[in-house]
Amino acid sequence: MILTLAVSGYRSLRELVLPLDQITLVTGANGSGKSSLYRSIRLLCDVAQGRAIGSLAAEGGLDSTLWAGPETISRAMKRGEVPVQGTRRKQVISLKLGIADEDYGYAIDLGLPVPSSRSVFGKDPEIKAEAVWTGEILSRRTEIASRSGPAVTRLNREGKRDRVVETLAPFDSMMTHAADPQDGFELFALRERMRSWRFYDHLRTDRDAPARQPQIGTRTPVLASDGSDLAAALQTIFEIGDHDALLDTIEDGFPGSDIEIALQNGYFEVLMKQSGLLRALSARELSDGTLRFLLLTAALLSPRPAPLIVLNEPETSLHPDLLAPLARLIVRASKRTQIIVVSHADSLVDALSGEPDCLHHRLSKTLGETVIEGVETPRWAWPKR
Structure with missing residues (x-):
């Protein structure tokens, strides 16, 4: 450390x-x-x-x-x-x-x-x-x-x-x-x-973000800094990472929801099943906040933990209800890696400040x-x- x-x-x-x-x-x-x-x-x-x-x-x-x-x-x-x-x-x-x-x-x-x-x-x-x-x-x-x-x-x-x-x-x-x-x-x-x-401050969630498009996938233990290989990174966690932690984090952020990775002709795509919907939504249909939470999940639950992860304003685009699940995700990830969080969000700051291994610099x-x-x-x- x-x-x-x-x-x-x-x-x-x-x-x-x-x-x-x-x-x-x-x-x-x-x-x-x-x-x-x-x-x-x-x-x-x-x-x-x-x-x-x-x-x-x-x-x-x-x-x-x-x-x-x-x-x-x-x-x-x-x-x-x-x-x-x-x-x-x-x-x-x-x-x-x-x-x-x-x-x-x-x-x-x-x-x-x-x-x-x-x-x-x-x-x-x-x-x-x-x-x-x-x-x-x-x-x-x-x-x-x-x-x-x-x-x-x-x-x-x-x-x-x-x-x-x-x-x-x-x-x-x-x-x-x-x-x-x-x-x-x-x-x-x-x-x-x-x-x-690892530094995550340019995770793209705009309409043309690579994470919204099907991408050729290979085993991806480390999410790219722009999140372009999200589907492959999530599938890698399912196969060789903490599968249960991934499912728990999705349930924590989106109760009753689940994700799966569709594979067609070597291309990977994220699909999300949400409670009350008759079909799964593709990454192209997800809100910016939902996609960003999935990107942060893939980054923080990496099967190859980094010695240090730095998150710059991770709350961007997130609904306030997702900040408490994000704090719990950061705490879970901190058991395996050191994390620096730069944030403006009061609720995220309050949730993390109460942790015994958290040092708060103003x-x-x-x-x-x-x-x-x-x-x-x-x-x-x-x-x-």
Whole structure:
């Protein structure tokens, strides 16, 4: 389980270190920083897959994602005695992301390259420093591997530090270029764990959504991020997953209903039988809310549980009566995987907040900076450049 998430210099997250639990619930008003927190976790996952630079470029480049406020916020600014104002920059430009779980920790520091007239990629961020360590806090004693500039140093089997890479490109992560199942097992294990994180915020339920159409199906233990393989994913749960949990969840959300998967010429299609109707409804006929609940069911009851599932506003399109069943589904799924839920729905928040393994973070903004109310900040240390 991830115990700590740390973000520095990303949009409104000037310096945020927060604890996580088996279920972590993130709420707050519009503009409080929920989306930035969600995107920062996605960016960490992209690092493990070698996509961090491209992901930042898609957001407008590093410049557009950096903290836009002053480097320091004085007490006088906080009290309103003087206006918020910037000064000449003293610190280097930096975007930092990190996690610490029950086994390992990882952090990355991204910055801008030295200006050069020889390249048209001068706006691409560079990886300035990385570190992997054991336990919850980075120190010289706990460090397993570190990257400074183009060089990567890693502990060998005898506990000595070897320089394993000398010329790592500034746009390549040591997570993708220094992880080895034999000598770099810790990096390899952490990278594969991060690659297995799942994010569901673009589950399509519109009229042309792929989930509404018959699709060629193969065994699908993991639902696609857009839900396009819903029918195959549900059938996979029926065959090799928790069949009873799937039936219980459908009954909880839609009493007296049942689902089946129709198969014709290799194409799979979801059919739903509802109480009082003489025929089953195809996915094309289901309401947006009904289809979304089925998509969330397939995602959360996956036969191949992810180390982490992040749900961004899962209540979208759901009827209020489905929020309590959704909360029970999340709680059931949390027995096998860690879940972060970003939500606006009061009834869903209330239902989850009462769970013993749920940690509720309420985000707000002070002088443009996202802060969390009433949370004891875990200890944290960033790698040095």
